[in-house]
Amino acid sequence: MTDSWAAFGADLHIEPVGSGLRSGLMHALREAVRTGRLTPGTRLPSSRTLAADLGIARNTVADAYAELVAEGWLTARQGSGTRVAQRAAAPGTASRSPRTRPVRRRPAHNLMPGSPDLSAFPRAEWIKAARRALVAAPDAAFGYDDPRGRIELRTALADYLARARGVYADPERIIVCSGFVHGLTLMGKVLRRHGARGTAVESYGLDIHWNLLAGEGLGTPCIPVDRLGARTGALEGMPGVGAVLLTPAHQFPTGVPLHPDRRAAAVDWARSSGGLILEDDYDGEFRYDRQPVGALQGLDPERVVYMGTASKSLAPGLRLAWMVLPEGLVAEVCEAKGGFDWMSAVPDQLTLAEFMRSGAYDRHVRAMRLRYRRRRDQLVGELAERAPDVRVSGIAAGLHAVVELPEGTEQSVVQAATWQGLALERLTRFRHPGADPVPDGLVVGYGTPSESGWAGALEALCRVLP
Known part of the structure; x- marks a missing residue:
């Protein structure tokens, strides 16, 4: 003692x-x-x-x-x-003081795209799943493990993705990673090793993805996006491009699904050129007015890398994502992953596996689908009544809508939103530097507010629109 x-x-x-x-x-x-x-x-x-x-x-x-x-x-x-x-x-x-930082005023209302309703995270069910998973886990699960991720999660993902998204998903071909950006970084490294000089991207998208690929030494030429999605026929005229990054189920940010003919054109290009399609299944589980659009990967599992994440269905803070790879790429991606991030946190992997196996994941997704559809309907209805000069598009699925504004009004609307304490994003923010100018518009994330904050955020939006 x-x-x-x-x-x-x-x-x-x-x-x-x-x-x-x-x-x-x-x-x-x-x-x-x-x-x-x-x-x-x-x-x-x-x-x-x-x-x-x-x-x-x-x-x-x-x-x-x-x-x-x-x-x-x-x-x-x-x-x-x-x-x-x-x-x-x-x-x-x-x-x-080294801890002193400028005080940044938090907006009263948040309609920024890219986030689910974090207040809806299923805490009680998650805790139950965590308890069951940790009690059942073998001691070896907490040691250094397979860089692909825990077999429990890869098996649960294979079952779910095949059933819900039409993905050909063998657990041996799944790699768990820490978010979509992590997975894209790994693919960028592998593409460079294969001698690719560029990865084509959509003319609307996220600059963090373009910059990440550029940081791996890849060019990012863009292909136009219209009402039918990305014009994938343009890939044929892009020499040196070894891959294309697409959001086929629900294009970000325009919200349109990729037309079947253009899906087929993308796969034909990949087969004839030896290229890869990097499929970002953005918001794939949240659809409202149409039949679910299956994953593009189902058309050719050897030419498509399917990339999914729990960031929208559950919460981005979990840092859990997955890739379903062509068989010939598994070893290379594992090697790239082992070079700087061997494995993702085991307890959360085990919990998500149990959450999926128990049916809690399906129940949560269905409940959130109803919540987001109700908000979508309220958004469309309020704008039709109070701002008839604007048009809402991209609303058949996902967690955001595009509000198309009269020409020349985007800047004034965004300024008015700032004065109202309303955070939202302009459409031009997502235009690729090589793309043609885009029309005035807003990308409104109706999934972001909490239930208690949704009504106030919608009212603030209606007040600033022309």
Whole structure:
């Protein structure tokens, strides 16, 4: 029991300076508080624990604490321990604190695209799944494992994707990764190894994807997007392009599905050129007015890399995504993954596997599909009544809509939204640098607000539209 103190209390890195231990300890503590390293409310170790850590007498620490309490640097209450006191910042000191950051005002209403309703995350069901999964998991699951991911999750994904998305999904061909961007980074590395000079992208999309591919040394020429989706016939005239990144189920941000003829044209190009299609199954599970559009991968599993994620169906904070690969690419992608990120967190993989196997994932997706459809209908109805000069498109599926504005009004609408405390994104934000100019419009993420915040966000949007 001589070392029982080592199991209690919080760690505190502190280095007493000066000739006297007590004065040196007091100076070090003052500096830690003054610079912001110890923030107000931080609980300090007991005098016994800190004395043992520093190898000094307990009375020395107790005396130092008592004097700093008297000076107002610390507080001490029975049952609450010793804590850093709340202090008003001295004039001119805020800019010197390493923790000080400019205060950025959070908008009152958020209609930014790209996020689900985070308040709807199924916490109770997730906790139940986590408990069952962790109890059943073998000890070996928590060691260094297969870079493809846990077999439990890959098996659950194979079953779900085949049933719900029409994907040819063998667990041996699935790789779990930490988000879509992680998977795209891996594919960029593999494409460069294969000698590709470029990856074609859609003329509307996310610059983070274009910049990521460019960072891997790949050009990103764009193919036009119209009311039928990406004009994939343009791929035939792009020499050096080894792959194309498509959002066929629900193009981002226009919201149109890829026409069957253009799906076939993309697959024909991949077969004849030896290229790959990188299929981003964006919002594929959320459809409202049409039959579900199956994954493009089902047309040719050896020429399409299917890429999915839990970011929209559950939450982006889970950092769980997956790729279903052509058989010949599995080893190469595993090698690329092992080079800088061997495996994704096991507990969340096991939990998602159990969440899917139990049917909770299907129930959650169906419930959210109803919620988002109701919001979509309310959005369309309110805009038709209160802003008849605007047109809403891309609404058959997904978590966002495109609000097409009269020419020349986009800038004024966005400015008015800022004054109303409403966060939204303009359509021009998603135009590829090589694409033709796009019409004025907004990309409205109706999936983003919480249930309690949705009505206010919709009202704010209606107030700023022409």
